[in-house]
Amino acid sequence: MHDQSAAGTGSRGIYAFSSVKEDDLSMFSHLFATMNELLDELIKRNPNGVLQGQDEEQFAVLKAMSDKIMDEWLSFEEKIALFKDKMQDSDAEKTNNITMPLTAVLTDKPPVPAALQAELEQLLSKGQGYFKLYMFPEAADAFNEVMQRSPDCNLARLFLAMTYMHMQEWYEAQRHFQLIVALADHPKWQALGLNALGCIQAIRQNLDQAEIYFQKAYDADPSFEETLSNLHACKTRDGQLSLYFGSAKLSCL
Secondary structure (H helix, E strand, O other): OHHHHHHHHHHHHHHHHHHHHHHHHHHHHHHHHHHHHHHHHHHHHOOOOOOOHHHHHHHHHHHHHHHHHHHHHHHHHHHHHHHHHHHHHHHHHHHHHHHOOHHHHOOOOOOOOHHHHHHHHHHHHHHHHHHHOOOHHHHHHHHHHHHHHOOOOHHHHHHHHHHHHHOOOHHHHHHHHHHHHHHOOOHHHHHHHHHHHHHHHHHOOOHHHHHHHHHHHHHHOOOOOHHHHHHHHHHHOOOOOOOOOOHHHHOOO
């Protein structure tokens, strides 16, 4: 009786989610349509970009709503990315348990075949070479191939994330740096990830959030002094920002 009740509740939950999902899509579309309409009206009333009075307050509200939505979405995307990594690990484990010999299954982690390890090291070295030559699209291709064949290679992920920074693909860079911060144990890697996340927030003019990331980066690795320069740039807010991504630190890894 207890099992039937639980199953019934779960079924209702599934149907409720399906219904809410469609309503939520409509709700979000309406919300963004309204926000766009309000912003368009502000632009028409203030073509020179100088806001006063209620228009200034309205713009501040729209900007705050946009920042909040973006932060929540990125947090949600980070959870999805972490869960997808777990799913890949689970699928790989199932495959190994089916296809590998019993002696290999009994080990904690089967060693990477020497040939595959050599190929991955060659690809990683190739990507690093492209990176040093500022050939970032080619570097991204090499690092992506390493990640596809070895998803746990955080060094490749770190270089890939920094490559995306130089390509100004902020969303992809942020996604990979968030994973590095969540998964890496090395303080220097943590600091690199946090500093880069701070740079992305600063580029988006979320300077308060950027300051938090820069301070966390310095706390993780006080030898990474460039984070203090970035933090100072955000605090002074004297026009154009000059930010240090941390690319030079990769040569020390």
